[in-house]
Amino acid sequence: MSKVGVGVVGAAGRLAAIAHGNALLANEHARIVAICDTDREGLEARAREWNVPRYYVEYQQLLDDGDVEVVDIVTPPHLHAPMAVQAALAGKHVIVEKPMCTSLREADAMLEAARGSSVKLMVAESYVFLSTHIRARQLMETGEIGEPVHIRQMKGRWVARSGQIQLSTGAGGEHPWRLDPVRSGGGDYPWLMDHAVHFFAAARYLMNDAEITKVLSLSRPWQGAGREGLRDVVAIAWQYEGEDSYGVWSRADEMTGAFDHLGFRTEIFGTKGMIRVLGEGAGPRTAGARPAPLVLRKEGSTSYLDIDEGEDWWWDSVVNYYDRAHRNEIDHFIDCVSHDRTPRYVGEDGRKDLQCTLAAIRSAMEERPIDPGTVPLDWTAYGASTRPA
Secondary structure, three states, X not given: OOOEEEEEEOOOOOXXXXXXXXXXXXXXXXXXXXXXXXXXXXXXXXXXXXOOOEEEOOHHHHHHOOOOOEEEEOOOHHHHHHHHHHHHHOOOEEEEEOOOOOOHHXXXXXXXXXHHHOOOEEEEOHHHOOHHXXXXXXXXXXXXXXXXXXXXXXXXXXXXXXOOOOOOOOOOOOOHHHHOOOOOOOOOOHHHHHHHHXXXXXXXXXXXXXXXXXXXXXXXXXXXOOOOOOEEEEEEEEEEOOOXXXXXXXXXXXXXXXXXXXXXXXXXXXXXXXXXXEOOOOOOOOOOOOOOOEEEEEOOEEEEEOOOOOOOOOEOOOXXXXXXXXXXXXXXXXXXXXXXXXXXXXXXXXXXXXXHXXXXXXXXXXXXXXXXXXXXXXXXXXXXXXXXX
């Protein structure tokens, strides 16, 4: 089978670009044939590092490259929609980093362009390709905890491995776009725009794809220097369709002691039991006792399930997120392109989680519950007032 030619745009980036590049280089059915970035110096260095024959500072040049069959977009969110639409209209399959884009109108344009050109569009939502989450979903599908009725997520402090850049330091660290109201798409809530799509994707995936129909957020000013004027969300509650099940997410970044390395953790409660599953950055490898990535409790018994995939490239964690989850998603998309299969997290899924994220930001602004289905197509967080009505 011939290898799928991939062009990576935003290739000089220092986080998602590296994770995607590592995954593509490890995939025996793909080859990076070209890369693109406006940072020429960084681009040239990355071309040498990845041994890529061609690199471009103009996006159209990458699209004109006949060896590029797939465009992998790892640019800031405000560029996702125009780049994805251009790629689809050029006949390229598209995998685009989360959040899918900054408005539902943009999401619909991306979907329409992909359908019209008969190309595949997948959002690189790594939380539904994380091995621990996949295993938890498998346990649920075999009826281990009965019917799921409640999901509880907690986001604790992420700790980078020694020698890695701390994302939480300074005004965005090495990724200033993450805190930019327009480039992030999040307005005064840039962090939420960047990460809530993860939380909602996991909330739907680990509730057997149930739809979310109501979202309520609790907001406060951002804590810490360098982020004055920004807002934060410390808790989100949501209701699933049918009103029989619900979920909550909360921050615990400032907890101390044994909880400092909590990372991302999810608990799924069912009619017969519960599952606790560790996610991104959860459980330090350097803190002595190694927590189990999965705990299953049912019928008076407790089972501890291990998934040891080696050290994560970025986080001090027992869960391999940046390497394995991104490799899982890239491997899956390359397989779908090679065998003409439908990805399991398609553009429509990305749109749903974007819709819930926008609803969460709007709820924080207006201090009331929001039905995601009522978010206007052209509504953006960066164009709206942050003052409650």
